[in-house]
Amino acid sequence: xLTMERLYTQAAERPEHxxxxxxxxxxxxxxxxxxxxxxxxGFAERGIGAGDAVGLVLRDDPWFVTCFHAITALGxxxxxxxxxxxxxxxxxxFHSADVRGIVSDERTAGVCxxxxxxxxxxxxxxxxxxxxxxxxxLEELIERAPAGRLAxxxxxxxxVYQFSSGSTGRPKRVPRTHGQIAAxxxxxxxxxxxxxxxxxxxxxxxxxxxxxxxxxxxxxWGATLVILEDPNxxxxxxxxxxxxxxxxxxxxxxxxxxxxxxxxxxxxxxxLSSLRLCFSAGTALxxxxxxxxxxKFGVLVRQLYGSTETGFLAANLDADPVASFASVGRGIGAVxxxxxxxxxxxxxxxxAGEVTVSSPAMTDGYSDLPEVNAxxxxxxxxxxxxxxxxxxxxxLTITGRKKLLIEVGGYKVDPIEVQDxxxxxxxxxxxxxxxxxxxxPGAEAVKAVVVPAEAFxxxxxxxxxxxxxxxxxxxxxxxxxxxxxxxxxxKILRKYLV
Amino acid sequence: MDVATDVEQFILSExxxxxxxxxxxxxxxxxxxxxxxxxxxMQLVAFLRxxxxxxxxxxxxxxxxxxxxxAIGAFVERAKG
Numbered sequence: 001x002l003t004m005e006r007l008y009t010q011a012a013e014r015p016e017h018x019x020x021x022x023x024x025x026x027x028x029x030x031x032x033x034x035x036x037x038x039x040x041x042g043f044a045e046r047g048i049g050a051g052d053a054v055g056l057v058l059r060d061d062p063w064f065v066t067c068f069h070a071i072t073a074l075g076x077x078x079x080x081x082x083x084x085x086x087x088x089x090x091x092x093x094f095h096s097a098d099v100r101g102i103v104s105d106e107r108t109a110g111v112c113x114x115x116x117x118x119x120x121x122x123x124x125x126x127x128x129x130x131x132x133x134x135x136x137x138l139e140e141l142i143e144r145a146p147a148g149r150l151a152x153x154x155x156x157x158x159x160v161y162q163f164s165s166g167s168t169g170r171p172k173r174v175p176r177t178h179g180q181i182a183a184x185x186x187x188x189x190x191x192x193x194x195x196x197x198x199x200x201x202x203x204x205x206x207x208x209x210x211x212x213x214x215x216x217x218x219x220x221w222g223a224t225l226v227i228l229e230d231p232n233x234x235x236x237x238x239x240x241x242x243x244x245x246x247x248x249x250x251x252x253x254x255x256x257x258x259x260x261x262x263x264x265x266x267x268x269x270x271x272l273s274s275l276r277l278c279f280s281a282g283t284a285l286x287x288x289x290x291x292x293x294x295x296k297f298g299v300l301v302r303q304l305y306g307s308t309e310t311g312f313l314a315a316n317l318d319a320d321p322v323a324s325f326a327s328v329g330r331g332i333g334a335v336x337x338x339x340x341x342x343x344x345x346x347x348x349x350x351x352a353g354e355v356t357v358s359s360p361a362m363t364d365g366y367s368d369l370p371e372v373n374a375x376x377x378x379x380x381x382x383x384x385x386x387x388x389x390x391x392x393x394x395x396l397t398i399t400g401r402k403k404l405l406i407e408v409g410g411y412k413v414d415p416i417e418v419q420d421x422x423x424x425x426x427x428x429x430x431x432x433x434x435x436x437x438x439x440x441p442g443a444e445a446v447k448a449v450v451v452p453a454e455a456f457x458x459x460x461x462x463x464x465x466x467x468x469x470x471x472x473x474x475x476x477x478x479x480x481x482x483x484x485x486x487x488x489x490x491k492i493l494r495k496y497l498v
Numbered sequence: 499m500d501v502a503t504d505v506e507q508f509i510l511s512e513x514x515x516x517x518x519x520x521x522x523x524x525x526x527x528x529x530x531x532x533x534x535x536x537x538x539x540m541q542l543v544a545f546l547r548x549x550x551x552x553x554x555x556x557x558x559x560x561x562x563x564x565x566x567x568x569a570i571g572a573f574v575e576r577a578k579g
Contacts, residue, residue, distance in 0.1 A: 084532050107530065230529070230530065232529070232532070232535060232536070233529060233534065233535045233536035234536055235539050235540070236536075236560060236564055237561065238559075239560060258536075262536075265556075266556065267557055268557070409535070409536060471532050471535060
């Protein structure tokens with residue numbers, strides 16, 4: 001069943017049941033579907049139709065949810081991006097996707113207008129409010145467009161573009177179809193979540209983990225989504241997070257290790273006795289965080305595994321997850337894992353190698369990159385770039401990374417992308433970007449090791465980076481060296497840089 | 499130098515290191531704009547302890563106390579008694 005059909009099902013079966021909670025607002029399934037219908041018809045009136053990509057630059061709120069479903073329901077391709085992105089990053093995403101429209105809020109309307117002006121074809125910017133003099137707002141579109149059942153989509157139509165660093169190199173556009181997203185919905189249906197559940201949303205909805213667990217999951221389960229408003233910086237929002245978890249009697253909490261660690265360290269106590277399922281993804285959960293959260297709140301955090309290319313793949317559903325806490329569990333449904341060596345040959349249980357996977361929910365490949373796809377999707381399996389081991393019962397444990405991504409507060413930072421920016425600065429002759437231990441367990445910080453070309457000023461370099469990269473990608477440490485350590489064959493010796 | 503100006507200078511020089519921004523309005527939202535993230539909050543906590551001897555307790559780690567430079571200044575004044 002495709003996503004909009006699932007929404008219609010929820011609206012028919014539980015029209016008055018709350019679909020979304022945001023601040024003091026409660027939106028029932030029937031109301032959400034009506035808003036999605038009206039907005040979809042409104043987008044269509046503005047000339048957005050099947051196959052048109054639409055950028056979504058919104059914080060997590062009901063507008064995000066409504067726009068996401070409306071764009072895809074009318075056959076458009078939703079392009080959700082991090083609203084913290086700088087202009088150059090947004091430009092890259094929107095030009096890559098060749099968007100026909102951009103939805104933004106008052107924080108990003110100005111930059112989106114500038115980006116839209118750079119397209120050869122018209123790109124309409126539609127905002128949540130009438131900031132920056134925009135003539136058209138989402139509210140106006142909804143008010144003047146009629147409700148009315150939307151036509152079913154074709155499973156092969158593209159549903160979403162997301163961006164991934166993949167196993168190597170720079171951001172790549174990842175298209176996934178309605179059929180693939182529907183298949184991911186089936187996988188979420190395998191989790192023991194029902195319409196009686198209340199899902200706490202603190203992970204960004206633009207991210208594949210947020211999209212899956214907080215947008216797709218509830219359309220399958222009929223569960224209520226409780227959205228933590230403006231969750232960053234989470235260090236300052238943890239009181240609010242605990243308040244919402246307790247007040248709304250949330251039962252399911254998809255998060256990242258950073259969330260569980262900070263909540264475990266929060267002062268005082270909250271009654272989270274309603275909470276029964278916590279799924280941690282994005283990066284490995286430290287034992288320290290697992291123990292601390294479990295001891296404080298009485299809930300054991302289960303690790304879950306997925307990627308932008310594949311969506312949700314595996315979850316630790318063991319009855320007692322203490323012994324297997326480090327495992328991300330078994331492949332869900334039709335997902336199948338294989339561990340391979342450097343030559344691509346399968347390895348037996350117990351031997352570590354690269355994790356490859358096949359799933360009905362995974363993309364067919366990156367857009368416009370046939371050579372990369374030939375390697376990354378060889379023989380119909382996605383080569384994740386993660387290193388892992390399967391036990392004799394099919395449980396997967398991630399042991400490391402073949403690729404060089406840096407984990408910063410739940411985000412993956414591609415060092416090559418940062419390195420490109422650092423090396424573009426005129427006072428830098430050569431640079432390598434690496435991850436170094438961060439301030440919380442399991443977290444990393446971005447470090448640039450720089451060989452200066454001329455009079456070098458760290459501040460000027462950081463300024464340069466800040467203008468071009470989202471804040472979490474900007475190096476927190478800069479080290480100057482006379483040369484980058486390399487092996488006799490010219491391979492960079494990263495172990496001497498961290 | 500008053501606390502607000504001192505905090506502004508710290509944010510400009512240490513958290514927004516090298517930024518072309520030369521000043522931050524006292525009521526500018528540091529959190530919504532992403533100027534201060536979780537790491538930045540920890541930097542500010544260390545700065546307030548070293549500079550003013552103010553211990554930021556976990557209960558003080560709220561958006562209200564760190565939303566703006568004015569709010570941080572007011573928090574420091576209250577903490578100093």
